[in-house]
Amino acid sequence: MGMLKTTHEIALLRQSANLVAQTLAEVAKHVFPGQETLVLDRIAEEFIQSHGAEPAFKGYGAPSLSPFPYTLCISVNDVVVHGFPGSYTLREGDLVSIDCGVLLNGYFGDSAYTFGVGDLSPEKIRLCTATYEALQLGISAACPHGTVGDIGFAIQRHCEVQGLGVVRDLVGHGIGSKLHETPQIPNFGRPRKGRRLRKGMTLCVEPMINLGTSDVVIDADGWTVRSADGSDSAHYEHMICINSDGSEILTTFEYIEQHITPPYKMNETLTYG
């Protein structure tokens, strides 16, 4: 599949995006202190399968990696991404990033949301707010005739002026009949640099932002990515489609936020785009 999707392909991707958003909302109902993260994984897997789709991450592998064993990536506190669900039970004050992928009718959906468990510390709220805003700013920078660097620059600038660490070792990506397609969408960049964006591109924009260093380390399991200094990390991800005058967000957090209060604060004065 090329980078430019047809109207029919975009319609199918919109369905996959909608299912992944609904799945995260189903999970959201069950995020509370005392919840075992493996239970969240089972809830997501059953929900996806009952909607005629398959979990996209389960069995996903790279040449140097064992296949990812779960439906969700559940990344608590200093875990940036790719955390394993397991026997850990959520605690009041935890930051929990949940990333979900689905494969429906041959097309992938991919979205992530960072939840707060109970009340969060002011620093965790600040981190979630900056990361959510960075996602919105990155999406606002995405338009035909713009570039991949425009997206990265918008995200990087917003976070770095606040002293936050922008993770560079992991990036956003194109999406379609493959989970990860070209182009890569780094969360850093220079304005007007990098590949030109064109109408019909479908992209995952996904800032991964740390309260401390931007450096990350990987656990012995080969998957779990943590901030190198143990600082907290947040991750929000939307699928977008470049259209004739900007972009359309294919995923949504609206379903999630029918069940939980967002861990970020809405800033009325921030101008997007």
Ligand code: MG
């Ligand atoms: Mg994802």
Ligand code: MG
């Ligand atoms: Mg992704």
